Amino acid sequence: MTEGPLLYLDRVSVSFDGFRALNELSLALEPGEMRAVIGPNGSGKTTMMDVITGKTKPDAGRVVFGDDTDLTRLDEPAIARLGVGRKFQRPTVFEPLSVRDNVLLALNGDRSPRFALWARETPDERARLEEILLTIRLGAERDRRAADLSHGQKQWLEIGMLLAQEPRLLLVDEPVAGMTDAETVATADLLREINRTRSVMVVEHDMAFVRALAVKVTVLHEGGVLAEGSIDDVQNDHRVIEVYLGR
Amino acid sequence: MPNDRTTIATLGCVLGGAALLAGLNLVAPAGSAAHVPDFAISLIGKYLCYAILALAVDLVWGYVGILTLGHAAFFALGGYAMGMYLMREIGARGVYANPTLPDFMIFIGWNKLPWYWYGFDHFWFALVMALMVPGVLAWVFGWFAFRSRVSGVYFSIITQALTYALLLAFFRNDMGFGGNNGMTDFKDILSFPLDRESTSVGLMLITAVVLSAAFLLARAITGSRLGKVLVAVRDAEARTRFLGYRPESYKLAVWVVSAVIAGVGGALYVPQVGIINPSEFSPGNSIEAVIWVAVGGRGTLAGAILGAVAVNLGKTWLTNALPEIWLFAFGGLFVLVTLFLPRGIIGLFSVRLPSATADRKSAAAEAAVREVAG
Numbered sequence: 001m002t003e004g005p006l007l008y009l010d011r012v013s014v015s016f017d018g019f020r021a022l023n024e025l026s027l028a029l030e031p032g033e034m035r036a037v038i039g040p041n042g043s044g045k046t047t048m049m050d051v052i053t054g055k056t057k058p059d060a061g062r063v064v065f066g067d068d069t070d071l072t073r074l075d076e077p078a079i080a081r082l083g084v085g086r087k088f089q090r091p092t093v094f095e096p097l098s099v100r101d102n103v104l105l106a107l108n109g110d111r112s113p114r115f116a117l118w119a120r121e122t123p124d125e126r127a128r129l130e131e132i133l134l135t136i137r138l139g140a141e142r143d144r145r146a147a148d149l150s151h152g153q154k155q156w157l158e159i160g161m162l163l164a165q166e167p168r169l170l171l172v173d174e175p176v177a178g179m180t181d182a183e184t185v186a187t188a189d190l191l192r193e194i195n196r197t198r199s200v201m202v203v204e205h206d207m208a209f210v211r212a213l214a215v216k217v218t219v220l221h222e223g224g225v226l227a228e229g230s231i232d233d234v235q236n237d238h239r240v241i242e243v244y245l246g247r
Numbered sequence: 248m249p250n251d252r253t254t255i256a257t258l259g260c261v262l263g264g265a266a267l268l269a270g271l272n273l274v275a276p277a278g279s280a281a282h283v284p285d286f287a288i289s290l291i292g293k294y295l296c297y298a299i300l301a302l303a304v305d306l307v308w309g310y311v312g313i314l315t316l317g318h319a320a321f322f323a324l325g326g327y328a329m330g331m332y333l334m335r336e337i338g339a340r341g342v343y344a345n346p347t348l349p350d351f352m353i354f355i356g357w358n359k360l361p362w363y364w365y366g367f368d369h370f371w372f373a374l375v376m377a378l379m380v381p382g383v384l385a386w387v388f389g390w391f392a393f394r395s396r397v398s399g400v401y402f403s404i405i406t407q408a409l410t411y412a413l414l415l416a417f418f419r420n421d422m423g424f425g426g427n428n429g430m431t432d433f434k435d436i437l438s439f440p441l442d443r444e445s446t447s448v449g450l451m452l453i454t455a456v457v458l459s460a461a462f463l464l465a466r467a468i469t470g471s472r473l474g475k476v477l478v479a480v481r482d483a484e485a486r487t488r489f490l491g492y493r494p495e496s497y498k499l500a501v502w503v504v505s506a507v508i509a510g511v512g513g514a515l516y517v518p519q520v521g522i523i524n525p526s527e528f529s530p531g532n533s534i535e536a537v538i539w540v541a542v543g544g545r546g547t548l549a550g551a552i553l554g555a556v557a558v559n560l561g562k563t564w565l566t567n568a569l570p571e572i573w574l575f576a577f578g579g580l581f582v583l584v585t586l587f588l589p590r591g592i593i594g595l596f597s598v599r600l601p602s603a604t605a606d607r608k609s610a611a612a613e614a615a616v617r618e619v620a621g
Contacts, residue, residue, distance in 0.1 A: 053489060080491035092486045094479040101475050111491045113500045116473035165490060 004067070006031040006199050007052070007169055012061030013223075014047055021047040022058065023223035029169070034195040036210045036231075037203045039220030040243060045203045046089075048220070049171050053086045054079040065169070081111065085167035089174045091154035095147035099157060102146050103132050106161035128164065135193065136160035137186075152183040159190060170194060172202045176209050188212045207235075219243075254466055257549040258459050261298075265291070265455030269448045285444045290563060292451035292519040294556045299458050299512030301539045301555035302548060303505040306465050308537065309546030310474065311501055312481035313398075317406030318509050319532035320413050321381035323523070325510030327417075327424060328380055330523040331364060332373030333433040333441075334425075340434055350432075351425045361423045370437055377514035378507050385506030386499065393495035393502070398484075407530050414528035429524025436518050447519065454515045458552065461508050465548050468504065477501060538581050544591025553592055 005028040014022040022044045029035055039045050050056035052063055054076040063071040071079055080086075094102050107125055109115075133139045136156040141149065146157060155175060162170055172191065176184045188209060191200060204210050210217060210231060217234045219227040227237045234240055268283050268291055275281040300322045307313040334349040341350040347360050366372040388409060392402055420426035439446045468474055479487050480494045487494050517523045526532075536555075543554020558580070565573045588594055 076488040077491050077493045080489050086489045088486070092483050094475075094483055094486070096478055096482060097475055105472070105475055105479055105487075106490050111493070113473055113476075113497050116476050116497075117468065117471050119472040161490065 005029055005064075006033075006066065007201075008062075008064040009048070009052075010062040010064065012048075012051055012058045012063060014044075014051060014056060014058050020223050022051065024061070025220075025224050027218060027225060029199055029201060031168075032195075032199055034191070034200040034202070034213065034215045036213055036215055036217045037201060037220060038205070038207075038210060038217060038234075039226070043220040044223040045220055046173065047223075049086065049173055049203065052079075052171060053084060077111070080165065080167075083166070083168035085162035085165045085170045087155075087158055087162055087170070087172045087175060089177060091151065091158050093146040093149075093154050093157050093161070095145065097146060098143050099138055099146055099149070100129060100133070100142040102157055103129055103160055103164050106164035108164065108166040132160045132163050135163065136190070152179050152187075155179065155183075155187070156190065159187075159194070163194065168198055170198055170200045172200060174204055174206075175202065176204065176206050184209055185212070207231075253547075253549050254463075257462060257552065261295075261455050261459050261462070261552065265295070265452055269452055272444070272448055285447060288444070288451050289447050289519050292447065292454050293516065294559045295451065295454040295458050296512045296516035296519065297536070297539065297559055298552040298555040299454075299461055299515070300509050300536050301543070301551035302458070302461050302465055303509040303512065304536050305540045305545060305548055305551035306468070306505045306508070307502055308540060309548070309551070310469050310477045310481065311498055313498060313502065314400075314403045314537070315406050315505075316403045316530065316533050316537065317408075317410040318505070318536055320406075320410035320528055321385060321506040321509035322513035322516070322532075322536075323410075323413070323417075323527035324381045324384065325377040325513030326517040326523045326527060327430075327513075328367075328373050328377035328510070329514040329517045330430040330433075331367040331376075331424075332370055333436060333518060334430050335364070335368040336436065337432065337434050341432070349425070349430070351420075351428065351430070352423065355420050355426075357423075364423070374514065377510050381506040381510030381513075382503050385503045389499045389502040393498045396495070407533070410528050410533055411530050414525050414530075417525035417528060425524070427525065429522060429526075431522040431524075433518065433521055441518060441521065450515070450519050454519070457511060457515060461511065462548060462552065464504075464508070468501065469548065473497070473500075535577075538577070540591075542580060542584050542588075542591055544593030547591070547593045550591045550593035557592065 007029040009025055009027040011024040011026055012022050013020065013024055025044065025048060037045055037048070047056060051058050052071060054071060054074055058072055061072075065071050065082060065084065069082065071084075074082070094105065097105070104121070104125065107128060130139075133142055136159060138153060138157060138160065141153065146154065149157060159175070175191070176187050179187060184206070191202065191213065194200060202213065214231070217229065217231050218225055219234055219240050221243050226243060227234050227240050268288065271281055272283040272285065272288050275283070300318060303321070304315060304318050307315055335347070337349070339346040343350055343353045345353055348357065352360070367376070392405065397405065416422055417424050418427055424430070433441055435441055436446070439449070469477070476487065476492060476497055480492070480497055484494050513527075539554040539558045540551045541554070542558055543552065544550025562573060562577070565576055584591060
């Protein structure tokens with residue numbers, strides 16, 4: 001095992017109909033690190049997530065995960081099974097299923113239809129389920145349909161599903177959009193808790209939230225890295241100010 | 248989700264109802280009010296075959312969200328497999344009295360049985376083919392379609408194309424399946440004469456048993472963890488993919504099982520109606536099957552059975568009484584059910600008021616949250 005970065009984007013470029021969404025983007029994430037990624041609309045944040053999780057294939061560049069796995073050669077399920085979890089901007093949970101079943105389906109394990117047909121819940125699965133329900137504070141809601149949860153609760157359920165996947169890296173897209181202040185604070189706590197055992201990359205618009213996380217910040221602009229550093233460094237960087245406040 | 252009570256009720260209705268009708272046909276003296284006439288027995292047998300087809304449609308449409316508009320193709324293929332056995336069973340009793348060649352082949356001047364008719368003189372072989380042919384076709388079709396992520400209305404359209412292509416192919420005389428006229432004039436099945444009433448009662452009862460078995464199979468699938476994944480794929484396919492599932496393999500598995508169930512329905516259908524011809528492939532048939540499911544209640548399995556039997560009872564009655572308005576009534580029924588009974592007839596039995604209120608409450612809560620946040 002080499003002690004290199006967990007995730008390394010190596011000059012990744014993506015174009016859509018001539019528009020350069022990512023322009024030789026390079027970025028490294030250390031094992032156990034939490035990183036906040038900010039940037040104005042259209043700076044390439046979501047495209048970057050799409051490339052890492054296999055949804056979009058880059059035109060050039062590599063995405064190296066762990067020792068030497070090139071993620072650009074794999075599809076979404078294969079990347080997910082390697083240990084990359086992704087939280088969408090809009091909470092996506094399985095609405096007709098119970099909270100418990102949502103987490104159950106996400107638990108790390110065999111994903112084949114044959115296994116699923118014969119699968120019975122094991123005591124180990126039950127224990128992991130309970131632990132996750134506790135972490136995401138939805139223990140009391142376990143038997144409710146996911147559709148009946150509040151917006152914030154759905155966000156947490158989705159985070160719980162990602163935990164159940166036991167990823168090595170968690171990608172979180174705007175976790176606090178549409179949340180109340182209390183929910184935002186609780187979400188920051190939750191992410192810090194998750195970060196104790198895994199690496200996290202958070203894409204966020206909400207500057208107060210990024211400040212509360214108190215982690216290294218990467219600023220994207222026009223598909224590349226504009227600045228990197230603590231939130232204070234970044235906010236005082238004249239290029240960042242220019243991009244955010246306009247020229 | 249159907250619970251064990253609805254399972255028992257459904258099995259009770261299907262098996263009990265079939266046994267009761269059979270008993271009334273065999274025991275009650277002809278002419279008495281309780282007597283069930285022979286034609287009614289074959290009609291019920293036919294409806295039960297349609298119910299098997301409806302079950303197959305509900306399995307993929309109700310639980311995985313795959314709107315199939317070509318399932319009658321699998322039904323018809325199963326029917327043709329059985330028809331080929333029944334043709335060869337006629338033997339030398341045909342008009343041309345040829346012991347191996349069916350009449351229609353002699354009529355078009357063939358003097359040798361084509362290779363793909365070999366083996367159909369055995370009942371077991373025909374049965375295996377009635378399962379295999381729809382299964383393999385569904386596998387090949389589904390493999391390409393699901394892998395290239397064809398879904399929604401595009402998938403529905405190519406299923407229509409599939410059944411229409413088969414319709415045109417089976418119309419051709421040189422395909423060797425009887426062309427336009429198809430196959431008919433069957434004499435007996437496993438040496439039981441098809442014109443004897445005990446045979447039709449037996450076939451109807453077997454159909455009821457097979458329908459029950461198919462229902463239990465579908466229940467086992469939808470009640471398992473696999474069933475939960477299917478619902479997850481139906482409602483949030485991208486999410487399942489990012490959790491490490493391959494939705495295409497789940498879709499393919501259920502699609503093939505569903506096609507095989509439809510094929511069994513077709514195999515039971517042909518000896519009971521006495522004919523199989525290319526019109527069974529007509530695109531309208533597949534659409535009708537989807538409407539039975541919608542009327543009965545999509546995603547409930549029991550509703551599919553109920554819808555198939557109820558709509559076809561109505562069709563039999565109306566096409567006799569007022570043949571020219573049947574299609575209008577059928578279309579109207581579909582519109583009314585879609586507008587006023589989104590959960591179908593079965594939805595009338597299982598009114599889930601508390602959950603419906605909860606839905607509204609949570610929607611209101613969510614709207615409030617958004618308002619505060621925005």
